[in-house]
Amino acid sequence: MNRSIKLGIVIVTMSIMLVMLPTLQKPAQSQSGAPEAPAGFDNLTNGHISQADFNAFRATFEEEETIADGLGPTFNNTACVNCHKVPVTGGSSNEFETRAGHLDANGNFVEHPGGSLVQDRAINPSIKERVLPGEDTTKRASVNTLGGGFVEAISDATLIGIRNSQPANIQGLAIFVPILEAPGSTRVGRFGWKNQHASLVSFSADAYLNEMGITSPLQPVENTSDGNSVAAFDTVPDPEDVGGVDVNRFAQFMRATKVPPRDPALVGKAQTIAGEQLFHNIGCDGCHIPTIVTAPAGTVLNGGFFTVSAALGNKTIHPYSDFLLHNIGTHDPIVQNGGQSTLNMVRTAPLWGLRNRAFLLHDFSAQTIIQAITSHGGQAQGAADAFGALPKNDQERLITFLESL
Secondary structure (H helix, E strand, O other): OOHHHOOOOEEOOOOOOOOOOOOOOOOOEOOOOOEEOOEOOOOOOOOOOOHHHHHHHHHHHHOOOOHHHOOOOEEOOOOHHHOOOEOOOOOEOOOEEEEEEEEOOOOOEEEOOOOOEEOOEEOOHHHOOOOOOOOEEEEEEOOOOOOHHHHHOOOHHHHHHHHHHOOHHHOOEOOEEEOOOOOOOEEEOOEOOOOOEOOHHHHHHHHHHHHHOOOEOOEOOOOOEOOEOOHHHOOOOOOOOHHHHHHHHHHHHHHOOOEOOOOOOOOOOHHHHHHHHHHHHOOHHHOOOOEEEOOOOOOEEHHHOEEOOOOOOOOEEOOOOOOOEEOOOOOOOOOEOEOHHHOOOEEOOOOOOHHHOOOEOOOOOEOOHHHHHHOOOHHHHHHHHHHHHOOHHHHHHHHHHHHOO
């Protein structure tokens, strides 16, 4: 099984800060007129589904899989929550996966046998995967999924509009990727470090197979071990997620999560406000877009399999991302969806929830915000240089702003 398959109003600047809303408070109106999406690290539904369903689906997201459930034979972890739990279920973590491949004589990417994902664990040590000599590798940090339903509800036209508004030197790449639940349909990718998915159902099915080794109707074929069959170790009939029940629960849970809130201790402080203005002045918000509005409620997406609910539709979010691919010089030498041009490109990391990450960048190579900024090159070189040219006091103001996210 190939594991590589894993506009609308846009406001580029913000004049006010997002304040964490009390759970029962009516959402504030944004500058665009669209209500703010509910924010909070509180394990409460955003209203897309009931709290009872949210709790039940969160329990499925947190469930530990066993060999009897179909875990493996090769896998990375045993539960979704193990990679998505900081500060609450659905967030990020310090877990990572390994991707590998090499360039052939013509400079084209060739993935590791069986797929670019090299899984770290196996139910039998004889089939544990290993990076091969001569392969280039990268770590991939687990991604935050909180607020994922609002990201899924961004229209393709909005993302294309953002791309078209960007100067040529920093213009992002929008790729159209398959919707697994709607064969033949595509949308602009937005989930995963390579934007390999546009649908949370597709994202969930991919992760269930590739991170836990559990097949589903959308991903019914087991992975291999370095390209070799693992059938002798697979004792549970495929698809192991019968009817795709778990996959759909994962997707519904993520759709119902609130967006990461700002730090109330820093929002509104003079240092934070000044830092946000500097973030704009040096061009960081050319790619880390502060504000996006989701598609109207009732909009049908994902090839007809997802209708934007009232809870998700026409909501203002502040992801600080354009959800496009860029080459920022941080080296991700892997091709998934999108073709050879995506080599060394990564999705613009959404900065909401940034303060909860211990390590930064797609490969955990930065331990501080300053290291992350100064590691930027390629299309982000100009912003990185502009940050380096700031007086120390201004750098500290900008860092304070980022620490408020």
